[in-house]
Amino acid sequence: MARCTTKEAVAMFINRLALRSPIGKQAQAALLDLPAVSEIEDVERDFVHVGDRLSHSCLVVDGLVARFAQTQDGARSVVALHIPGDMGDLFSLVAPNVTWALHALCPTRILRIPHHHLRELAEQHPELATAFWRDNVVDANILAQWTVNIGRKDARSTVAHLLAEMAVRHQANGLGSDHEYGFPITQADLADAVALTPVHLNRVLKRLREDAIVIKENTSVRIMDFARLAHAGEFDPAYLQLTCDDRP
Amino acid sequence: MARCTTKEAVAMFINRLALRSPIGKQAQAALLDLPAVSEIEDVERDFVHVGDRLSHSCLVVDGLVARFAQTQDGARSVVALHIPGDMGDLFSLVAPNVTWALHALCPTRILRIPHHHLRELAEQHPELATAFWRDNVVDANILAQWTVNIGRKDARSTVAHLLAEMAVRHQANGLGSDHEYGFPITQADLADAVALTPVHLNRVLKRLREDAIVIKENTSVRIMDFARLAHAGEFDPAYLQLTCDDRP
DNA sequence: CGCATACTTGAAATAGTTCAAAAGACGTGG
DNA sequence: CCACGTCTTTTGAACTATTTCAAGTATGCG
Numbered sequence: 001m002a003r004c005t006t007k008e009a010v011a012m013f014i015n016r017l018a019l020r021s022p023i024g025k026q027a028q029a030a031l032l033d034l035p036a037v038s039e040i041e042d043v044e045r046d047f048v049h050v051g052d053r054l055s056h057s058c059l060v061v062d063g064l065v066a067r068f069a070q071t072q073d074g075a076r077s078v079v080a081l082h083i084p085g086d087m088g089d090l091f092s093l094v095a096p097n098v099t100w101a102l103h104a105l106c107p108t109r110i111l112r113i114p115h116h117h118l119r120e121l122a123e124q125h126p127e128l129a130t131a132f133w134r135d136n137v138v139d140a141n142i143l144a145q146w147t148v149n150i151g152r153k154d155a156r157s158t159v160a161h162l163l164a165e166m167a168v169r170h171q172a173n174g175l176g177s178d179h180e181y182g183f184p185i186t187q188a189d190l191a192d193a194v195a196l197t198p199v200h201l202n203r204v205l206k207r208l209r210e211d212a213i214v215i216k217e218n219t220s221v222r223i224m225d226f227a228r229l230a231h232a233g234e235f236d237p238a239y240l241q242l243t244c245d246d247r248p
Numbered sequence: 249m250a251r252c253t254t255k256e257a258v259a260m261f262i263n264r265l266a267l268r269s270p271i272g273k274q275a276q277a278a279l280l281d282l283p284a285v286s287e288i289e290d291v292e293r294d295f296v297h298v299g300d301r302l303s304h305s306c307l308v309v310d311g312l313v314a315r316f317a318q319t320q321d322g323a324r325s326v327v328a329l330h331i332p333g334d335m336g337d338l339f340s341l342v343a344p345n346v347t348w349a350l351h352a353l354c355p356t357r358i359l360r361i362p363h364h365h366l367r368e369l370a371e372q373h374p375e376l377a378t379a380f381w382r383d384n385v386v387d388a389n390i391l392a393q394w395t396v397n398i399g400r401k402d403a404r405s406t407v408a409h410l411l412a413e414m415a416v417r418h419q420a421n422g423l424g425s426d427h428e429y430g431f432p433i434t435q436a437d438l439a440d441a442v443a444l445t446p447v448h449l450n451r452v453l454k455r456l457r458e459d460a461i462v463i464k465e466n467t468s469v470r471i472m473d474f475a476r477l478a479h480a481g482e483f484d485p486a487y488l489q490l491t492c493d494d495r496p
Numbered sequence: 497c498g499c500a501t502a503c504t505t506g507a508a509a510t511a512g513t514t515c516a517a518a519a520g521a522c523g524t525g526g
Numbered sequence: 527c528c529a530c531g532t533c534t535t536t537t538g539a540a541c542t543a544t545t546t547c548a549a550g551t552a553t554g555c556g
Binding site for chain 3: 275435436446447450451454466
């Protein structure tokens, strides 16, 4: 994984936002100048806890971050996965008291950006405020899709859908190719994201591998047949809103 | 169900927002003056479709609205329930191309408010923009909680959680008492919200009734023991963010 | 009164879980 | 470079929560 500078990390974030929202040159420049205040840091497995009141938002620079909740018997549920270029807790900007936790699933580096800087920026450049908000809406779309997968589709379809979604999201962030992307997640953690037991997830992955559709390796995913993967997962990328629809 | 005027409907919405965000007198007045342009209307069972490009957002005046998605085999998944005072598609303000549908679950009246009016208002009163955005964040919190329920808890706990959540949300919107609220939803539709089959939901409701915890009647829910309901559902209202946390 | 819609109950089937243990990968220190 | 412990993946077999299919009973409406 290429080590990257703070500017490169922020540029990745800007490009992501710009996919969905038109962002002026000045706003982009202002955002790029921001990180002078922060440093990239390695994070612990657990770096945002339930009940924390946040004053910064975290941009994933490299690695993989999960947002998760827990039931009383200790079962964990991953409700979002964030890849480099994502800002997993952007919405703490308007709701700083968090009710979930963030967790690095592998050696991960992040950039913490103070809320007040983001707020000033959003005030000076209203298109940024819209872009941030829209990003949260897409996050919610993803979550809605996960709910459908978990609630109303069988295990094979759910897993196929997630692997297809992550492929498209990696490409949107300028990561990976159309048939491979880095995905350093264990089967146990992946099981928490698709709401299966690790044992059953393992069997589903085996089946997808034997059917020559997709191979989940240790730290990456190799897609052998995207068309069949998308078909198996009933995957339609519309909910990711990867086209800029700001035109009236 | 009391028929209410457009102003009363909007006031319900404002009060809801004001629970979580401080909103100035002027902003409240401006919002209240808005609906002069719209009329309350009855809606069909299906009134927003996948792929629609919205130019208005719908405030539920009375009745019950579900946001849902569908799998290819026709199974339906309800990903949000909106009660009077809610604006189920507020986020179409920043993402007008919708990827889900809205559906009235009973005779329902709504108020359609044009996006451009809401946008002007948000520009003139920045606290309203924040309040709108924060409302979306809470919607996403609710969805995350549903994902946990559906994915990692058993049927009884999931159903208990939903009934407890709806109780608290009704009270937050100024509807219902602490032991009863209107909930005009069929078991089939409720089953789609908790990702169970109607048959199994029926058995779970029977058990909750026999255990003297809660009774789901035709058009309402009677809570016999909220403490045990909350316990059965592992319900903690923190994710609903019903306290105003704008203080720094 | 009859038809449609919603709710309830029973019995059989199954997708996914649970428990248990083996096999493989990986780093660390001797 | 091999031995060792730890973590992850894989496989087997028994079990169970939930689904499916099917039929029956209310409830309400024209």
